[in-house]
Amino acid sequence: MEKYWSRWRFPGIFYLAILLAGVSCSQSHRLAPLSSSTIPGSASRCAAPFVTESWQFIHSIEAKLAMGGSSSVIGVTNVYPERKVVHCVIMTLEGFVLFDATYDQEIHVDRKVPPFESEAFAEGLMKDITLIFFKPSGEITGSAMSENGSITCRYEMDNETVEDVRVHPDKSWDIHQYEDKHLKRSVSTGLDRPPGMKNNSFIPSELELTAYGEYGYSLRLRLIEARRLTKNKHLAETQSRRELQK
Amino acid sequence: MGSRRPLNRLFEIAAVCLISSVFLGWSGDLEKFSEKAKTVRSLSADFVQEKHLRILVQPLVSKGLFYFNKPGSLRWEYREPVGSILLMHNGEIRQFLKGKNGYREDNGPGIQGMQVVMGEISLWLSGNFRDNPDFEATVLDERMIVLIPKAPSLSKFISKIELLPSDRPGVIQSVAIYEGDDSFTIIRFENVRVNEDLQESLFTKK
Numbered sequence: 001m002e003k004y005w006s007r008w009r010f011p012g013i014f015y016l017a018i019l020l021a022g023v024s025c026s027q028s029h030r031l032a033p034l035s036s037s038t039i040p041g042s043a044s045r046c047a048a049p050f051v052t053e054s055w056q057f058i059h060s061i062e063a064k065l066a067m068g069g070s071s072s073v074i075g076v077t078n079v080y081p082e083r084k085v086v087h088c089v090i091m092t093l094e095g096f097v098l099f100d101a102t103y104d105q106e107i108h109v110d111r112k113v114p115p116f117e118s119e120a121f122a123e124g125l126m127k128d129i130t131l132i133f134f135k136p137s138g139e140i141t142g143s144a145m146s147e148n149g150s151i152t153c154r155y156e157m158d159n160e161t162v163e164d165v166r167v168h169p170d171k172s173w174d175i176h177q178y179e180d181k182h183l184k185r186s187v188s189t190g191l192d193r194p195p196g197m198k199n200n201s202f203i204p205s206e207l208e209l210t211a212y213g214e215y216g217y218s219l220r221l222r223l224i225e226a227r228r229l230t231k232n233k234h235l236a237e238t239q240s241r242r243e244l245q246k
Numbered sequence: 247m248g249s250r251r252p253l254n255r256l257f258e259i260a261a262v263c264l265i266s267s268v269f270l271g272w273s274g275d276l277e278k279f280s281e282k283a284k285t286v287r288s289l290s291a292d293f294v295q296e297k298h299l300r301i302l303v304q305p306l307v308s309k310g311l312f313y314f315n316k317p318g319s320l321r322w323e324y325r326e327p328v329g330s331i332l333l334m335h336n337g338e339i340r341q342f343l344k345g346k347n348g349y350r351e352d353n354g355p356g357i358q359g360m361q362v363v364m365g366e367i368s369l370w371l372s373g374n375f376r377d378n379p380d381f382e383a384t385v386l387d388e389r390m391i392v393l394i395p396k397a398p399s400l401s402k403f404i405s406k407i408e409l410l411p412s413d414r415p416g417v418i419q420s421v422a423i424y425e426g427d428d429s430f431t432i433i434r435f436e437n438v439r440v441n442e443d444l445q446e447s448l449f450t451k452k
Contacts, residue, residue, distance in 0.1 A: 058302075060327070060328045070350075072328070072330075076302060087301055089299060093308075093343075095297040095308070096403075096431075097425055097429055111425075111426075225327075
C-alpha cells in the first residue's frame, strides 16, 4: 500500500508545492530597454489592472508544471490594498484546507498541510498574489506606447526588481517581472470579464501566471466569485487572527 | 499506515466518510447499522456541499452527483462551481477535471488519497464502527453520530465528523466535517435512491 504514496508516481501536488517555493531565473528572457520619458496619462492607465479597494476572489487554480503533469485546487484570496494585506486559503476541490496564511508586513501561517509547510512556499505564494493584485510599489521610470495603442509602464523597485505593466486598448493586460534583468514571472489576462463587471480591468475571468526557468510552472486562475469586502470584514479577520494567536 | 503522508490520510478519511455516511440507516442504535448496510446494493444521490471558512464572506457552495455500487464502484461528480469527476472501479481510481476543452485527467491530491480508500470502505460498510482504527464513534442525543479521530496525527486535520441520519432507513441527511472551529464542510444529500440498477459505464467513463 505504501507504494501508492510515492511522490514519483503521483507527483502533481508535491511538485506544485515544491516548485512554487523556489523559482529559478530564466536565461533567455532579458529586460528590454524602454524610453525613460513618461507618456502623459500612462500612470493612471497602467494602474487599471490593480485593486484599489478590498476584494475577495475565489479562483479555481490549475497548475501546469514544466516537467509535465498538472493539478487543481481552489484559492480564496482577500486583498486589502490600503495596507497591502493579503489573506489566502488554498483548498482541494473537495474543500479541505491545505494552506491558510496572511501577509501583513510579515507572513503568518494559520494552517499548513504537508507538502505546503515550507516558508519558501508561503513567500512565493505571497509574491505571486502581490504581483497579480497590487500596483507595483516602485516608481514609474519609463513608458511606451505601441502602434496598436498598448501602453507599457516600467516600475523599478529598490531590490533590482523591475515590473513592466502593459495595458491594451481592449482592457486586457499583462505584467512581466524581472530580477537582475532576467524575466522571472509574467501574468496575462484575456478579454473576458464576469457578468456585471465588464468595466473592472482588475477582475478578469481568467488569469495566467507563468514562472520561468528550469523549474518553471504555470498557474491558470479561473474566477469563481468576486466580492467587494467591507472594512468590517478586515477588522473581523484581524481580530479573529489575534484571538487564534493567543 | 502510520507512515502515510498527512495529506493523503486526510483525503482517505474524507472519502470514506462521504461514501459510508450515505449508507446509514438510523434507529438510534449504532450496532444496528451493520445490518442496514448489508441490505444496500447501490446508492445514488444529488449533493450540495457548503464550505464554511473564516475568510469567506459567504459559504462556498458546490453541487454534484454521487453513485455507488457494491462492492467498490464509485462516481463522485462535482457539477459546479468546478466540474470534476472521481471514478473508482475494480481497484482503479481516476480523477478528471473540466476545462475549456472538456475533461482532462488530474494528478491532484484527491487521487492520491483515494488509492487506499477501498480497503477502509469495506470496513465501514460492514458496520464495524467500534473496530474502526481511525475514529471513535458515539451517538449524541439519539439523533447524531459523532466520529472523533483517535490518532493525534489525524486530529490535526479533522477535529470531528457529525453524521445526521434521516428518518428514512438507509439514508443520511447530511455529514459535517470539522477541520477546526471556523473551518467545516457540510454535505447534504438529496433525492437519494437506494438499490437502483446502475450502469457500469457510470464508474468507468467521464
